[in-house]
Amino acid sequence: MLDAKIPSGPLDNKWTDYKGHCKLVNPANKRKLEVIVVGTGLAGASAAASLGELGYKVKAFCFQDSPRRAHSIAAQGGINAAKNYQNDGDSVFRLFYDTIKGGDYRAREANVHRLAEVSGNIIDQCVAQGVPFAREYGGLLSNRSFGGTQVQRTFYAAGQTGQQLLIGAYQALERQVALGNVTMYTRHEMLEVVKIDGKARGIIARDLVKGNLERHFGHAVLLCTGGYGNVFYLSTNAMGSNVTAAWKAHKQGATFANPCFTQIHPTCIPVSGDHQSKLTLMSESLRNDGRIWVPAKLNETRKAVDIPEEERDYFLERRYPAFGNLVPRDVASRAAKERCDAGHGVGTSKQAVYLDYADAIVRYGKIEAGKAGRVDVPMEEIITMGKQVVKEKYGNLFDMYNKITGENPYEVPMRIYPAVHYTMGGLWVDYELQTTVPGLYALGEANFSDHGANRLGASALMQGLADGYFVIPYTLGNSLADEIYSKAVETSHPAFEAAEKAVSDRINLLMNIKGKQTVESFHKRLGKIIWDKCGMARTKEGLEEAIRDVQALKKEFWSDVRIPGSINEMNPELDKANRVADFIELGELMCVDALNRNESCGGHFREEFQTPEGEALRDDANYMYVAAWEYKAEHEWNLHKEPLVYDVVKPSQRSYK
Amino acid sequence: MEHTHLNLTVKVWRQKNNQSKGQFESYPVKNISTEMSFLEMIDVLNEELIVDGKEPIAFDHDCREGICGMCSMYINGKPHGPWQANTTCQLHMRAFKDGDTVVVEPWRAAAFPVIKDLMVDRSAFDRIVQAGGYVSVNTGNAVDGNSLPINKDKADASFAAAMCIGCGACVAACKNSSAMLFLSAKVSHLALLPQGEPERHSRVLNMVAQMDKEGFGACTNTGACEATCPKEISISNIARLNQEYLTASLVADK
Numbered sequence A: 001m002l003d004a005k006i007p008s009g010p011l012d013n014k015w016t017d018y019k020g021h022c023k024l025v026n027p028a029n030k031r032k033l034e035v036i037v038v039g040t041g042l043a044g045a046s047a048a049a050s051l052g053e054l055g056y057k058v059k060a061f062c063f064q065d066s067p068r069r070a071h072s073i074a075a076q077g078g079i080n081a082a083k084n085y086q087n088d089g090d091s092v093f094r095l096f097y098d099t100i101k102g103g104d105y106r107a108r109e110a111n112v113h114r115l116a117e118v119s120g121n122i123i124d125q126c127v128a129q130g131v132p133f134a135r136e137y138g139g140l141l142s143n144r145s146f147g148g149t150q151v152q153r154t155f156y157a158a159g160q161t162g163q164q165l166l167i168g169a170y171q172a173l174e175r176q177v178a179l180g181n182v183t184m185y186t187r188h189e190m191l192e193v194v195k196i197d198g199k200a201r202g203i204i205a206r207d208l209v210k211g212n213l214e215r216h217f218g219h220a221v222l223l224c225t226g227g228y229g230n231v232f233y234l235s236t237n238a239m240g241s242n243v244t245a246a247w248k249a250h251k252q253g254a255t256f257a258n259p260c261f262t263q264i265h266p267t268c269i270p271v272s273g274d275h276q277s278k279l280t281l282m283s284e285s286l287r288n289d290g291r292i293w294v295p296a297k298l299n300e301t302r303k304a305v306d307i308p309e310e311e312r313d314y315f316l317e318r319r320y321p322a323f324g325n326l327v328p329r330d331v332a333s334r335a336a337k338e339r340c341d342a343g344h345g346v347g348t349s350k351q352a353v354y355l356d357y358a359d360a361i362v363r364y365g366k367i368e369a370g371k372a373g374r375v376d377v378p379m380e381e382i383i384t385m386g387k388q389v390v391k392e393k394y395g396n397l398f399d400m401y402n403k404i405t406g407e408n409p410y411e412v413p414m415r416i417y418p419a420v421h422y423t424m425g426g427l428w429v430d431y432e433l434q435t436t437v438p439g440l441y442a443l444g445e446a447n448f449s450d451h452g453a454n455r456l457g458a459s460a461l462m463q464g465l466a467d468g469y470f471v472i473p474y475t476l477g478n479s480l481a482d483e484i485y486s487k488a489v490e491t492s493h494p495a496f497e498a499a500e501k502a503v504s505d506r507i508n509l510l511m512n513i514k515g516k517q518t519v520e521s522f523h524k525r526l527g528k529i530i531w532d533k534c535g536m537a538r539t540k541e542g543l544e545e546a547i548r549d550v551q552a553l554k555k556e557f558w559s560d561v562r563i564p565g566s567i568n569e570m571n572p573e574l575d576k577a578n579r580v581a582d583f584i585e586l587g588e589l590m591c592v593d594a595l596n597r598n599e600s601c602g603g604h605f606r607e608e609f610q611t612p613e614g615e616a617l618r619d620d621a622n623y624m625y626v627a628a629w630e631y632k633a634e635h636e637w638n639l640h641k642e643p644l645v646y647d648v649v650k651p652s653q654r655s656y657k
Numbered sequence B: 001m002e003h004t005h006l007n008l009t010v011k012v013w014r015q016k017n018n019q020s021k022g023q024f025e026s027y028p029v030k031n032i033s034t035e036m037s038f039l040e041m042i043d044v045l046n047e048e049l050i051v052d053g054k055e056p057i058a059f060d061h062d063c064r065e066g067i068c069g070m071c072s073m074y075i076n077g078k079p080h081g082p083w084q085a086n087t088t089c090q091l092h093m094r095a096f097k098d099g100d101t102v103v104v105e106p107w108r109a110a111a112f113p114v115i116k117d118l119m120v121d122r123s124a125f126d127r128i129v130q131a132g133g134y135v136s137v138n139t140g141n142a143v144d145g146n147s148l149p150i151n152k153d154k155a156d157a158s159f160a161a162a163m164c165i166g167c168g169a170c171v172a173a174c175k176n177s178s179a180m181l182f183l184s185a186k187v188s189h190l191a192l193l194p195q196g197e198p199e200r201h202s203r204v205l206n207m208v209a210q211m212d213k214e215g216f217g218a219c220t221n222t223g224a225c226e227a228t229c230p231k232e233i234s235i236s237n238i239a240r241l242n243q244e245y246l247t248a249s250l251v252a253d254k
Helices: A011-021 A042-054 A092-102 A109-129 A161-179 A244-251 A284-288 A315-319 A329-344 A358-371 A379-405 A460-483 A494-511 A519-534 A540-560 A572-596 B038-051 B123-130 B152-162 B169-173 B180-191 B194-213 B224-228 B236-251
Strands: A034-038 A057-061 A182-185 A188-196 A199-207 A213-217 A220-223 A262-268 A291-295 A353-356 A414-423 A440-442 A625-633 A636-643 B005-014 B023-033 B101-105 B114-116
Touching (some): A034 A199, A042 A057, A042 A161, A042 A182, A042 A460, A092 A109, A109 A460, A109 B194, A161 A182, A161 B123, A161 B152, A188 A213, A188 A244, A199 A494, A244 A440, A244 A572, A284 A379, A291 A315, A315 A329, A440 A460, A519 B038, A540 A572, A572 A625, B005 B038, B123 B194, B152 B180, B169 B180, B169 B224, B180 B194, B180 B224
Parallel strands (some): A034 A057, A057 A182
Antiparallel strands (some): A199 A213, A291 A353, A625 A636, B005 B023
16 A cells, blocks of 8 residues: 655665656646645745746645744754755765664655755755845854754754744745735635545635635645644644644545654743643754753752752763764653653752753853953953853843743753654655645655654754755656646535535534533643653553543543634634544544554653663564554554665664763 | 732723624633733633633734744733733733733734734735745755855844744834834845845835735834834834835836
């Protein structure tokens, strides 16, 4: 059932060969072909813009009030590219290798190599669009390092890289809207995929302002709808981020791959109370200069600044001297959890570690003094100068921390704790980004393909834009070339009729429950089950329990949820209920997947499978495959395995020591 | 963190849709932790309203970390509330005192019609961008990113303008409902970079024309926009916009 369609030939020629031989659609025919793009983040906006430029008739959908709001906008740290501008030994192969290793050998070689190959083009394209990346005084682009690498290949725009890249893609998209190549549907949510003769031929979308359902035809449908981190309720995702579009596709036959591969990001602001609605990330770039530590003593009550150097445990530097504070996210998160579980946590909840900038401030202050040719500068002045440098590099992040916590991170160390941030799993796609439903594609975080069991920092932006700008324009043409004789289907077709009725029935069902409990309360309970049992550490017993709990929660939801208001109006509670209903079903599948995978790898840590030092213990003999789940019936899935073949990289135990 | 709990009265603008007439409603909210964000306080109130069988307050929000630009509440007479350089989602309840009455309204501007309660339609901003807020390059083999060095100060100034999140607080703060700060940020972002040069003149003329068409008011330099901007976009961008507009009007080949 799973054919990844990986081109033959040597790894570094595959993409070039593919591009040289894939089918093309001539410009006159492109005008007759309609493409639906759902979601307008980096992947969706770049795809919609690029396909519009090529001449396809594109319809793009987003649930927000403008495509510029998509959650890609919140990515802070940067975007990787194998430019080797720093002359520090970077290359396409290194970026490829780091990504495969960082993903703990659970990603597909061919896809990742292609990603590394096009990474440089992304930077060039963005610069050409006017994305204001950080620059050096000589006018050239600046780079910094990120976790899991030993080179500086991350391009950035202060702590707002995602914002700048998304605005670049958004502007390219709006240009196509102005030219009439793309029709934009804002405040619209996709609620069903319409299939005709086994192929995806359109969607049912709900106008969130008026509440009515709409039918839209497309020769192909692209889902660029992001990840499903909000299944945990508390995550760094935006409030509206959801799995609904991907889940509808799944129920229409698209297999869902590696759903248990979720990323817990080590540097987030800790939870402050039950009222918490979301978590805020502090960029991984902070680990460039900040040092992470906990008090060495148990039950420490002194303030951070009063704890002397020798009584601090810089646990990442201690455990992983080679990478230190820049180990990959999964490793850093687990190490922080281990210290907190051992009783060394800080703050009122004791579920936090320190991220300290005191050393960096002094170091930068001394460099500034040196630049000015000054010796014997008083420490106070060095600190003032150092704070200025830190402010320039990370000012917006420090301000954000200050607003949320009321503490000044220039004076006291920040408190951080891991939080759900990204989902590596997603719709299974082949080399062409096509799901198991012909004509239905998944791009960006919505697919599973490039990050294996753990994503390296600054790689999500790279993947979203690679898929949208440089991959789909080729691979979509390869199948649309066969569609030039297919006329647009009228939306009065029975398949559209039936799909709309199914959506309408489901909405009516939800509205008529008229129970007692709010949507939000169900979402919170789901999040707690998944975080406790399928979060940073998982066990067989815990997962089995979680499956039972989620099934029970589903029953309760469908018999006791209360949704106020009515259908044919703006009704945010109804929108949320649609999404939470799907999250509940996904939650069950995540646990099923985690239970099936009797090994630890990347973000998936089964307590039963670890080395004596507490590192993830993979089982390559039995689990070196992509787990792609096919929906059968309620609580029932078929597992399809795509074996992962490593022709170039030799899988080994990941070591960052 | 040390925190206390507050009891407040929230006076909110309620409006069923853009056809109906709205009115203020007052609601008591109790036991609000000062660690909560303003939107979390509204969440608490909404949960209570739903349990009581009432309609929750509709409001726009998404990232809740001050970058998507979706949240848009006019709180106690100020867009995004009392804090400087801040969005509604990042406003925390530490800003209020026990017993306060907090007045919450939607953005008020003819070009931003109310959709429901606190939600407004800001699609006018998208149409202004469609009029020219981009560099006309197709995806393809752009030249190497380092082939064109850009003066760091210019790149930084361009970035400072590009930080605009398109929330519309500048319009809401302005007594004329002018969109000049928003527009000037986009014009400056691109005019300061060599990539923006070829379309420099047509861009500013077309974007200004679209802004006027959308029904935004004129700028009378009160500076309310700059004072309220969550990203501290400088009013000097408006000076640059005026200069760009004048130059373009004189030289452009229309």
